[in-house]
Amino acid sequence: MKDVRPWTYAALFGTLWGAIEATLGTAVHLGKLPLRGTIMGLVGLLCLVCLRRLQPRAGVCLLAGVVAIFLKVFTLGGLYPGPIIGIGVQALAMEIALTGTGGRAIGAAIGGFFALATNPLQKLVTMRVVTGSEAVRSYLRLLQESTAAVGLEGLSPTVIVAAIATTTGAVGAAGGLWAWWVAGRVVRRLGKRV
Amino acid sequence: MNRLAGFLLAASVGVVLFGPPVYAGWAALIAIVAAWILDPPALRAGLRFGAVLAIVFAASITAAVVAWAAGPLRGIELGGMVLLRLLVLTVATAVLVRSINAETLLRTTRKIGMERLGLVLGLALNSLPRLVEAAADVWTASRIRSDDAVARLRRLPGVGEVLLAHTARIAEEAAAAASLRGHSALTRSGNVLRTPVRVVVVTGPSSSGKTEAVTAVADRLQGADLQVVGFVQPGEFVEGEKVGFRLRDLATGQEAPLASLSERDDGDFGTRFQFSEGGFQLGREALSRTAPKSVVIVDELGPIELRGQGHMPAVRKALAVADLGGAMIVVRRSLVPSLLAELDASDAVVIDVESEGGRSVDVIIDALGARTLVG
Numbered sequence: 001m002k003d004v005r006p007w008t009y010a011a012l013f014g015t016l017w018g019a020i021e022a023t024l025g026t027a028v029h030l031g032k033l034p035l036r037g038t039i040m041g042l043v044g045l046l047c048l049v050c051l052r053r054l055q056p057r058a059g060v061c062l063l064a065g066v067v068a069i070f071l072k073v074f075t076l077g078g079l080y081p082g083p084i085i086g087i088g089v090q091a092l093a094m095e096i097a098l099t100g101t102g103g104r105a106i107g108a109a110i111g112g113f114f115a116l117a118t119n120p121l122q123k124l125v126t127m128r129v130v131t132g133s134e135a136v137r138s139y140l141r142l143l144q145e146s147t148a149a150v151g152l153e154g155l156s157p158t159v160i161v162a163a164i165a166t167t168t169g170a171v172g173a174a175g176g177l178w179a180w181w182v183a184g185r186v187v188r189r190l191g192k193r194v
Numbered sequence: 195m196n197r198l199a200g201f202l203l204a205a206s207v208g209v210v211l212f213g214p215p216v217y218a219g220w221a222a223l224i225a226i227v228a229a230w231i232l233d234p235p236a237l238r239a240g241l242r243f244g245a246v247l248a249i250v251f252a253a254s255i256t257a258a259v260v261a262w263a264a265g266p267l268r269g270i271e272l273g274g275m276v277l278l279r280l281l282v283l284t285v286a287t288a289v290l291v292r293s294i295n296a297e298t299l300l301r302t303t304r305k306i307g308m309e310r311l312g313l314v315l316g317l318a319l320n321s322l323p324r325l326v327e328a329a330a331d332v333w334t335a336s337r338i339r340s341d342d343a344v345a346r347l348r349r350l351p352g353v354g355e356v357l358l359a360h361t362a363r364i365a366e367e368a369a370a371a372a373s374l375r376g377h378s379a380l381t382r383s384g385n386v387l388r389t390p391v392r393v394v395v396v397t398g399p400s401s402s403g404k405t406e407a408v409t410a411v412a413d414r415l416q417g418a419d420l421q422v423v424g425f426v427q428p429g430e431f432v433e434g435e436k437v438g439f440r441l442r443d444l445a446t447g448q449e450a451p452l453a454s455l456s457e458r459d460d461g462d463f464g465t466r467f468q469f470s471e472g473g474f475q476l477g478r479e480a481l482s483r484t485a486p487k488s489v490v491i492v493d494e495l496g497p498i499e500l501r502g503q504g505h506m507p508a509v510r511k512a513l514a515v516a517d518l519g520g521a522m523i524v525v526r527r528s529l530v531p532s533l534l535a536e537l538d539a540s541d542a543v544v545i546d547v548e549s550e551g552g553r554s555v556d557v558i559i560d561a562l563g564a565r566t567l568v569g
Contacts, residue, residue, distance in 0.1 A: 005369045007310065011317040012365035015325055016357070018318070029252075050358045066311070067318045073287065129211065131256050131276050138263030182351065186358045191462060191503055 006057040013051040014067025017044055017087070021072045025083055037119040038168055040083070041090060042175045044068075045115060048094045049108045049179035050186050058099045065091020082126035089122060090115040105180045112176020117169030120161050196232060203228040203286060210282045215275055222278040229285045233292055240288025241281075249284065253277035294319075317368055328360040363497055367529065389513035393537060394522045394561045396493075396554075397530050398547040400436075404524050405429075407547050407554040408493045411522065412444050414559060415489055420519060421445075423512070424491035425480045427452060441473045443480040444491055450476040474504065481508040486517040489562065494524035495533060520562040 020043050028036040047068075048061045068087050097111030098104075127136050140157040143164075147155050155163075206225035210218050229237045257273025299319070303312025336346060336353045398404050405426050412422045422444050430438040438454035452473030455466055462469045484490055490512050498504035513521055525533045530544060543561040547554040 005365065007314055008317060008369040009362065009365040011314045012321055012325065012361050012368065013358075014314075015318040015321055016361050019322060019325060019329075046354065046358070050362075054362055063314060067314060070315050071318060071322070073290070130279050131260075131272055132215075134264060134268065135256055135260055135272055135276075138260045141263050142259060182355060182358075185355055186362065189355065189359045189462075190362055191498070 006055045006060050007063070009051055009055040010060045010063035011067055013047050014064035015071060017047040017064060018068035018071025020047075021068060021083060021087065025072070029083060037086065037123065038116060038171055041086070041116045041119060041168075041172060042179075044087065044090045045094070045108075045112050045172070045175050045179040046182060048091065048111075049098075049176065050183040052094070052098050052103060053180070053183040053187055054190070056103045059095070061091050061095040061098060065095075081129050082122065085122050085126065086119065089118045093118070105177060108176035108180040109173040110176070112172035112174070112179070113169040114172070116172025116175065117165045119168050120164045124161070199228040199231040203232065203289065207282050207286050210278055215271070218275060218278045222282050225282045225285055229289050233289050236288045236292045237285060239292075240284050245284060249277060249280040252280060321364060321368060324364060325361065328364065329357055332356050332360065366497060366500065389518070389521060389537075390516065391513070391518040391521050392561075392563070393513075393542045394520070394558060395530060395533060395542055395544045396522060396524045396547060396558060397527050397544060398549075399527060401429075402548045403554070404547050405493055407558065408491060408522065408524055409444075410555045411558050411562075412491055414555065415562075416444075421485065421488040422491060423480060423483045423485075423488045424493075424522075425477050426491070426493040430454075438467065439473075441476050441480075443476055445480065445483055448476060452477075469504075477505050478508040481505075481512040484512040484515045484518070486515065487519045488515075489520040489522070490518060492521075492523045494526070495529070496526070497529065500529060500533065522558065522562065 021040060024043070025036075025040045028039060033039075048064060051060055051064055065087055068091070069084050072083055072087060093114040094108075094111035097114065098107040101107030101110065124136055124139075127139060140161075143160045144155065144157060147153075147160055203225055206221040206228065209221035210225065213221065226237070229240070253273045253276040256276045257269045259269075260272045261269025299316050300309070300312040303309055303315070332353055336349050339349070396404055396408060405428050409426055412426070415422050424444050425441050426444060427439045427441050429436045430440060436455070439452045440449050441452040442449045450472045451470050453467035453469045456468045481490070481492075490509075492505065492509055495505065495509065499506040499509065509523075523533065527546070534542060534544075545554065545557055545561060550557050
C-alpha cells in the first residue's frame with residue numbers, strides 16, 4: 001500500500017466498532033438482552049461496509065476487525081470469547097464477500113448473511129467454552145421446548161439452530177444492503193465520488 | 195515477584211477456563227491475589243460494583259436455565275462456574291489493560307516484524323479519546339435538536355451517518371500525521387504539494403488573530419509595491435459563535451460567502467458547514483493571478499483541502515509557479531503535521547501567532563524574507 005489512508009481508515013473504523021462493542025456491546029451482552037448478537041452485528045456491518053466503500057482496498061475489513069478485537073479485549077470481561085469470535089468471523093465474512101465480488105452491493109448482502117448466520121453457532125461454541133457442555137444441552141433443550149410450545153413439535157436441535165441461523169442470516173443480508181446505502185450517504189456527505 | 199505473579203495469573207485463568215471444576219475456586223482466588231500483587235489499582239478498577247453486579251447477573255441467567263433443564267443443584271454448580279470464569283477474565287483484562295500503551299505496542303510488534311500492525315493499533319489507542327469526543331458532540335447536537343425520545347430514535351441513523359463521516363475525517367488527518375512522523379512502515383500519501391519557494395505556515399488556536407496577522411502582512415507587502423495574490427477567510431460570528439466564513443480576494447478586495455453553519459446534520463465534506471461554490475470560484479480567481487515574484491497568501495487550508503478538495507487544486511497550481519516571491523499558508527494547529535506531510539517545499543517555517551503575540555506580523559515578514567523590501 002503506497003497510500004497510508006487504508007491503514008488509518010481501518011484503524012479509525014476499527015476503533016469506532018471496538019468502542020461501540022466495548023460500551024454498548026458489553027452492556028447488552030452482560031445484560032443478556034434479546035437479539036444482542038444481531039444488534040451488535042448490524043453495527044459491525046455498518047462500520048465495515050462504510051470503511052470498504054471509503055477505502056476500496058482488500059484487507060481493510062480484516063484489519064478493522066483486528067483493531068476492534070484489540071479494543072474489545074481491553075474492556076470489562078474483554079477476554080470473554082463470544083464477542084471476540086463474533087467480531088473476527090464478521091470481519092472475515094465481509095472481507096471475503098466484498099473482495100470476492102469486487103466491492104459491490106451484492107458482496108455486502110452476502111457478507112452480511114454469513115456474518116450474522118454464524119451468530120448462533122458462535123453462541124454455542126462460546127457457551128461450550130464458558131459454561132460447559134451441560135449448559136449447551138440445556139440451551140438446546142430450551143430451544144426444543146420453546147418451538148414445541150408454538151406448535152413445532154419433533155424438530156431436532158440441529159434443524160432449529162439451522163433455522164435460526166438462516167433467519168439471522170437473512171436479517172444480516174438486509175442489514176448489509178442497508179449498510180451499503182448508509183455508506184453511500186456518508187461517501188456523498190464527504191464529497192467523494194461514489 | 196511480578197514475574198511469578200504474572201505466571202500465576204495466566205495459569206489460573208487457564209485452570210478456571212479449561213481445568214477441572216473442582217480446582218476452579220482455588221484458581222480464581224490465586225488469580226485475584228496475583229492481580230493484587232501485580233497491580234492493586236487495576237484490580238480495584240476491574241472489580242467495580244457495577245462490573246461485579248453484571249457478572250452475577252449473567253451467571254444467574256445461566257444458573258436459571260440449567261436449573262430448569264437439569265435440576266437446581268446442577269444450576270447452582272454451573273452458575274458458580276460461570277461466575278468464576280467471568281471474574282478471572284475480568285481481573286486478567288484489568289491487569290492487561292494498564293500495561294499496554296501505544297509505545298509498548300509498537301516495540302512489541304516491531305520485535306516480531308509487524309510494525310505496521312503496531313502503528314495501526316497504537317493509532318487506535320491514541321484516537322479513541324478523540325473519537326469518543328466526536329461521538330459525544332454528535333449525540334449532544336442530536337439531543338439539542340430533538341426534545342422527545344421518539345424523535346431522537348428516529349434521528350439515530352442520521353447520527354450514525356454523521357459519526358461515520360467524522361471518523362473518516364479523523365482518519366484523513368491521522369494519515370497525514372502518520373506520514374509526517376516518517377514511520378518507515380506507513381509511507382507518504384501521493385497527494386504532494388510541490389513548490390520551489392520557502393513556505394511560511396501560520397498557525398494558532400481558533401480566534402487567536404491568524405487572519406488579522408495575515409491581513410496586516412498583506413497590507414505591508416502591498417504597501418511596498420509587492421504583488422500579493424490569494425485570499426483570507428474571515429469568520430462570521432453571531433453572539434460569539436462562528437456561523438460562517440467569507441472569502442476575500444487580497445488583490446481586489448472582492449468578497450463572497452464561502453460557508454455557513456448548517457441548521458441540520460447535512461454539512462458538506464463531513465463538516466458542520468454548507469459551502470458555496472461562489473466562494474470557491476472567487477478563491478480560484480484570486481489564485482489564478484499568481485505570477486513570478488508574487489507572494490501567495492492562503493488563509494486557510496482545512497481538512498477538505500488536505501483531502502485534495504476545496505481550494506487545493508488552485509493552491510497546488512499557484513505554488514507551482516516558478517520564481518515566486520514567497521508563500522504563506524494558514525492552518526489550524528492540529529493540521530500543521532498534515533500540511534507539512536503534504537508539502538514538498540524547499541523548506542518551511544511554522545509561526546504560531548499565539549506564541550509570537552504582537553510580534554507576529556514582523557516575524558512573518560522576516561520569515562518570508564521580505565524585511566528589506568517592507569522596511
